Amino acid sequence: MNPSRRQALKAGGSLGLFSALVALGLVKPGDAWAEAWNKGAFDAKSTADALAALGANAPTMVGEIAITAPDIAENGAVVPVGAVSNLPGTTQIAYLIEKNPSTVAAVFDIPPGTLPEVQTRVKMGQTSNVMILVKADGKYYAAQKEVKVTVGGCGG
Amino acid sequence: MDRINVSTLLLAVLGMPAFVVPTTATAGDYRDQALAMVKRDFQAKGSAGLDRLEEDGLQSVCNRTGNHPPKEIAARLEQDQLASIEMPADGNLMGDWKAGEKLAQSGRGFTWTDKPGLPVGGNCYNCHRISPSETSFGTVGPSLYQFGKLRGKGPEVQQYVYQKIFNAKAFNVCSEMPRFGHIGALKEAQIKDLVALLLADDSPVNSK
Amino acid sequence: MNIRLILAALAGSALAGSAMAQTSPSEDFQKFRDVMEEDNPAELFEARGEEYWKTPRGPKNASLEQCDLGLGPGVVNGAYVQMPRYFADVDQVMDAERRVVHCMVTLQGLAFEEVTKQPFSNDKGTPDHVSVVTYIAGQSRDMKIAPPQNHPKERETYEIGKEIFGFRAGPYDFSCSTCHGADGRRIRMQDLPNLTKPEGAAKGIIGWPGYRMTGGFMLTSQWRMTDCFRQQRFPQPKYLSDTITAILAYQAVNARGQVYRGPGIKR
Amino acid sequence: MADPMKIRATLKGDTVEVRVLMAHNMETGARKDSSGGLIPAHFIQTVNATHNGKLVFAAQWGTAIAKNPFLQFKFKGGAKGDKLQLSWTDNKNDSRTDEATIA
Numbered sequence: 001m002n003p004s005r006r007q008a009l010k011a012g013g014s015l016g017l018f019s020a021l022v023a024l025g026l027v028k029p030g031d032a033w034a035e036a037w038n039k040g041a042f043d044a045k046s047t048a049d050a051l052a053a054l055g056a057n058a059p060t061m062v063g064e065i066a067i068t069a070p071d072i073a074e075n076g077a078v079v080p081v082g083a084v085s086n087l088p089g090t091t092q093i094a095y096l097i098e099k100n101p102s103t104v105a106a107v108f109d110i111p112p113g114t115l116p117e118v119q120t121r122v123k124m125g126q127t128s129n130v131m132i133l134v135k136a137d138g139k140y141y142a143a144q145k146e147v148k149v150t151v152g153g154c155g156g
Numbered sequence: 157m158d159r160i161n162v163s164t165l166l167l168a169v170l171g172m173p174a175f176v177v178p179t180t181a182t183a184g185d186y187r188d189q190a191l192a193m194v195k196r197d198f199q200a201k202g203s204a205g206l207d208r209l210e211e212d213g214l215q216s217v218c219n220r221t222g223n224h225p226p227k228e229i230a231a232r233l234e235q236d237q238l239a240s241i242e243m244p245a246d247g248n249l250m251g252d253w254k255a256g257e258k259l260a261q262s263g264r265g266f267t268w269t270d271k272p273g274l275p276v277g278g279n280c281y282n283c284h285r286i287s288p289s290e291t292s293f294g295t296v297g298p299s300l301y302q303f304g305k306l307r308g309k310g311p312e313v314q315q316y317v318y319q320k321i322f323n324a325k326a327f328n329v330c331s332e333m334p335r336f337g338h339i340g341a342l343k344e345a346q347i348k349d350l351v352a353l354l355l356a357d358d359s360p361v362n363s364k
Numbered sequence: 365m366n367i368r369l370i371l372a373a374l375a376g377s378a379l380a381g382s383a384m385a386q387t388s389p390s391e392d393f394q395k396f397r398d399v400m401e402e403d404n405p406a407e408l409f410e411a412r413g414e415e416y417w418k419t420p421r422g423p424k425n426a427s428l429e430q431c432d433l434g435l436g437p438g439v440v441n442g443a444y445v446q447m448p449r450y451f452a453d454v455d456q457v458m459d460a461e462r463r464v465v466h467c468m469v470t471l472q473g474l475a476f477e478e479v480t481k482q483p484f485s486n487d488k489g490t491p492d493h494v495s496v497v498t499y500i501a502g503q504s505r506d507m508k509i510a511p512p513q514n515h516p517k518e519r520e521t522y523e524i525g526k527e528i529f530g531f532r533a534g535p536y537d538f539s540c541s542t543c544h545g546a547d548g549r550r551i552r553m554q555d556l557p558n559l560t561k562p563e564g565a566a567k568g569i570i571g572w573p574g575y576r577m578t579g580g581f582m583l584t585s586q587w588r589m590t591d592c593f594r595q596q597r598f599p600q601p602k603y604l605s606d607t608i609t610a611i612l613a614y615q616a617v618n619a620r621g622q623v624y625r626g627p628g629i630k631r
Numbered sequence: 632m633a634d635p636m637k638i639r640a641t642l643k644g645d646t647v648e649v650r651v652l653m654a655h656n657m658e659t660g661a662r663k664d665s666s667g668g669l670i671p672a673h674f675i676q677t678v679n680a681t682h683n684g685k686l687v688f689a690a691q692w693g694t695a696i697a698k699n700p701f702l703q704f705k706f707k708g709g710a711k712g713d714k715l716q717l718s719w720t721d722n723k724n725d726s727r728t729d730e731a732t733i734a
Contacts, residue, residue: 580698
């Protein structure tokens with residue numbers, strides 16, 4: 001049993017929901033669960049290391065990945081970033097923020113039946129490229145966009 | 157400021173038949189209540205002491221008249237403020253525009269979260285457009301971009317700019333601009349740097 | 365729905381995100397603030413405040429469900445937009461935050477000093493009374509701002525607030541009015557609403573309490589007023605003082621008829 | 632215990648749009664407290680969403696996800712009235728599971 005499954009069951013145990021689901025047969029022990037937290041990827045301090053840890057050494061830069069992020073973020077503490085992949089067979093979408101202390105912000109699994117699009121909000125320490133990495137049909141593709149981070153406001 | 161002089165003026169303001177209190181007949185009562193409430197409700201914090209709630213004469217005149225004192229009173233007060241401006245002994249009013257730009261950027265100083273005492277920032281960009289490269293500027297005051305280009309940089313303009321920064325109330329008694337030199341917030345050399353920022357040929361303010 | 369339109373447009377084209385049309389910074393900020401407002405973390409604090417409101421606690425083991433916010437005990441719906449108002453039980457005009465703390469003290473038996481030990485949110489978190497104010501504010505979403513002006517003390521509070529609004533003092537001769545007394549003003553990039561007019565005054569009320577993105581906590585109107593006085597270079601107004609209530613009453617009355625949109629989002 | 636998630640699951644055509652807010656500090660481990668000590672990292676690492684026992688979405692997060700996280704995703708095959716379960720687990724093994732009804 002992988003760690004995240006164990007954690008999920010532990011969580012379920014304390015709250016009753018997952019154990020109830022298992023008992024009802026809604027969740028079968030053999031069901032595929034999300035991959036374990038990829039420590040190697042989240043520890044990566046550069047885009048190259050992050051891509052290597054994600055197994056995506058030289059992704060092809062493509063136009064079929066749309067990134068929604070502000071040109072200038074009012075506040076680096078909360079930067080809304082959305083990604084849509086138009087690549088058939090998309091199974092994973094990852095957010096990489098080049099200038100952050102840890103490059104990888106998020107890795108999303110897209111099971112069959114789930115649309116290859118996601119939105120979340122990230123922290124950015126400074127102006128940086130935001131790369132969206134997509135795994136489609138087992139291959140890696142990417143697009144990126146620069147987001148400027150301002151230190152706005154009056155001095156008072 | 158000469159307090160006796162101002163009190164006399166205040167009496168004159170209030171005694172003048174032409175002087176009309178701007179709101180209702182009870183506005184004075186509300187003002188008194190407001191002042192009493194403020195004195196009760198504030199506490200000293202950091203460098204911001206309760207003495208800051210004591211109006212000086214000019215503030216009092218502006219507060220009592222909705223910032224529009226009768227012309228004669230305004231003119232007298234402006235004269236007083238102008239007379240109190242200390243001009244540099246060396247006669248030179250142009251400092252270093254680069255230091256001026258740095259000073260103009262800072263809005264620090266005098267709040268209860270700021271380090272007490274001097275130096276404090278010039279606060280200029282909070283209210284004015286100045287150098288074209290700074291796009292984050294306020295609009296409470298007029299744009300000062302191209303100021304030297306438009307107004308020249310002769311001795312009279314230099315003197316005016318120095319005096320305006322030292323005490324804006326010398327030219328418009330209830331101006332919204334602080335009296336930076338008058339209150340001792342900015343020192344002579346700093347004001348000179350700001351004069352240079354607005355007037356120097358090589359200042360970005362006058363570029364193009 | 366901006367973001368979805370943009371996403372759809374981008375998805376339909378072969379363009380990468382970097383080819384997005386350039387907009388001015390303030391438009392861009394507003395656009396993403398709108399996006400943030402659609403899913404505002406303030407809702408998490410509304411939920412927490414609601415739970416607090418309904419859960420018995422304190423020495424008297426009481427919930428706040430008997431708290432009278434001006435529309436009768438326990439009536440939360442629409443109460444926020446009808447404050448500040450006069451409360452006969454204390455013979456005082458109170459704003460929402462002041463009333464909530466009053467109820468925590470009187471109904472739950474908590475000590476005023478204890479409740480107000482941390483008046484405002486900070487990195488350590490959002491205090492309970494602030495979550496409760498957020499909950500109450502959320503229960504006035506999309507309602508018109510309508511503070512009553514029937515009681516003489518309500519009218520008096522407004523007039524005093526107006527005086528304080530124009531009161532210039534301190535090293536820089538600033539009053540509230542210096543920044544907020546005219547249209548179209550900005551400090552740096554920050555828009556300064558004209559609080560003397562309905563639309564501007566509403567801007568001063570809408571969006572509070574606000575979820576502060578820096579730090580991720582809730583800030584209330586009480587905090588906003590206090591921080592304005594700080595930036596005005598004044599000394600510090602006491603928490604929940606008459607002065608703050610008066611300034612809030614001045615704004616709320618000026619904003620009458622404008623629609624309140626619930627807790628907002630702040631930089 | 633952690634506060635409940637705020638989950639909105641809405642059927643639009645044949646697609647369920649899920650929007651979630653989670654109450655979590657998402658401490659990076661790089662911030663200092665007032666006494667100058669580092670605040671230890673504390674952040675959600677995994678998020679799973681299941682519909683009818685089937686995993687419809689999974690996320691792994693690092694410390695760069697903003698405090699009080701927001702997440703939006705879409706999946707097909709859901710119907711009005713169906714239940715959707717979301718759960719997160721953080722690096723201290725705290726967790727939270729909530730359920731929403733598709734509207």
